[in-house]
Amino acid sequence: MLLPILLQSVLLISSVFSFDFQPEKEAEKPNIVVILCDDLGYGDLGSFGHPIIKTPSLDRLAEKGIKLTNYYSAAPVCSPSRVGLLTGRSPNRAGVYDFIPGPKLSEDNRDLVHLQADEETIPAMLKSAGYATCLSGKWHCNSKFNSPEQPQPGDFGFDHWFATHNNAAPSHENPNNFVRNGEKVGELEGYSCQLVVDEALDWLSKKKIESPFYLQVNFHEPHEPVASPQDLVAKYLPLAENENQAQYFANVENMDKAVGRLLEYLEENHGENTLIVFSSDNGPETLNRYARSFRSYGSPGDLKGMKLWTTEAGFRVPGIVYWMGKETASGTHDEVVSGLDFLPTFAELSGAALPQRTIDGESFAALLDQGEFLRTKPLIWSFYNAINDHVVAIRDGDWKIMARLKNGNAYLPKIENLYEGNEALLKESELADFVLYDMKNDRGESVDVSSDYPEIFEEKKNRLKAEYQGLLADSPFWKRN
Structure with a gap:
């Protein structure tokens, strides 16, 4: 009888220790939130020099945290940039060289392109370290979206996903092309950026397990087709060249308002240990480059080129890092940081194991801790x-x-x-x-x-x-x- 009693005692003690100490151990891991804009130019935020657009939420984030003036996306166009961010690898290694169109048969096999199942991603890596994971917003990492023929967001580690293939359609207003965990949602009322944050907040509020989380918020704004709330458009009309420019300015501010709602919730509910990273997938679209880009009034600031250029404005974009609840470096920093760096940085901060393959990014955890980051690999x-x-x-x-x-x-x-x-x-x-x-x-x-x-x-x-x-x-x- 003695052995069973001892065994029960050991199990009881183990369960007590597990109950008492595991949540504390998990709490040491930061929650991580990535906020990604679409076609936001280097000069489109107030804190990065725009003379008209009001972005108070992001300006405060830059003031409290680290404003990165040498931050680069992984590519000068959306799909490869997103693939690079998710994998920490040059998107060329993943075979994603340009934006991914829909599945229309193509002589150059472009219709086959997708993020392949053997690529290891941030959410999958963090999930293995005990994180709950969510994607809300634009996906654009495969040609056959929401199809069993290619991997979908859930196959790359996202527990919950609410996404579109590419742009919000027919525009940012009342989009009808969102899919939630494989199920079409239908027409929604409101503006895309606010709907994306609604979903993120709903997921956070319903998340039952006491674990750290990884939340990726991928806005469609300010990518065309641009549509903005009329009260904000009216605010910018006296300051803009025309209504289309006012629509663009209002679009960026509406996105900033959505960010403000998210930050307020995080501060109230997870303010003790949440790392927030904000950036854009590439530089600003060129006005009238194609028929539907008539509201593309994005600013490259003082940089050369625009989206689709390999000069600076194609991929040098606003970058902001802020760690809620932690004492870190702050202020304006000119260290060279890339979207490729997110995966190795999050691995170091979470204790997750790095994927065993070529990683082009480098951890910038030292920038948070010491205020300095010396890149050893070229971008x-x-x-x-x-x-x-x-x-x-x-x-x-x-x-x-x-x-x-x-x-x-x-x-x-x-x-x-x-x-x-x-x-x-x-x-x-x-x-x-x-x-x-x-x-x-x-x-x-x-x-x-x-x-x-x-x-x-x-x-x-x-x-x-x-x-x-x-x-x-x-x-x-x-x-x-």
Whole structure:
């Protein structure tokens, strides 16, 4: 009889210790909230210099936390940028080279493109460390959305997801294309950013388990088709060039109001330990670049280019980090930080194990703790469908070097996808026409300084060649069947 009694005692003690101490251990892990805008330009927030648009919620977040002036998205367009953020890897390694259209048969196999099942993501990584996970907003990581033919958000670690394939349709107002955990929702009343926050707050309020959480809020704003509340539009009409510009300004402020609602809830309910990261997927859309972009009045600030460019405005966007309830560094910081860095940073802060594969990002936890972060890896972008000619670029310390791609005597045409039809062309092409910019003194990329710094130019050119060849070697070519 003694052994059963002892066994019961051990089990009882174990359960007591488990009950008493496990929640405390879990509480040490921060809740993590990622807020991602769509096509928000570097100069579109008040705290980043916009002279008209009012963004008090995000301005306060930047004032209390860390304002990142050298923050980069993983790509100058949406789908690859989102894939890079989720995986911590260059989106080229995942085979996502441009935005992902719907499943219309394409000669270049673009209809096949999707985030593949073997890619390991932030929510899956954090879920393994005890986190509850939720996605609310835009997905845009596969061509066949809400289809069993391709993995969906739930297959990458999201316990709960409320999402659209791409844009809110028919516009931000009363969208009808949201899907919740595989079920179509139908037409909703209200504006997309507010509906996305409604869903996030509902999930948070119903979350039963006492565990840390990862919440990713992906706004559609201010991507076209832009639609904004009339009271906000009326507020900006006297300050804008026309009603379309007033619509854009109001769109950004409406997003800021949605952020304010989310921050207020987090402060009241999870203010003791919640890390918040805010950014945009890429730079601002060019006005009238396509028929429906007539309200695209986004600002690149003092940067060169726009969305779809590999110059700075294509992927240098607002970045803000704030850790509720923790004493961290604050103020304006010019350390080079990327959306690729989220995964390794969250791994370090949560104690989760890093995926056992190439990770291009680096943890910036030291920036939070010590106010300093020294990047050891260059950031590389290879965007074959860039509007500008220099489609390959790296940011390495204070320097940025860019190049065109050439095959024989001809420059490569614009390429939307890598597939069997252009594999030989890509692999036989070489980098050419290098340009070098001093980002510390010329972030507008106005002067090529390659001839002024020949040794640095040669070093950076060799590094770009090596980085690009390594990336290309790891880039899959989509093949049918």
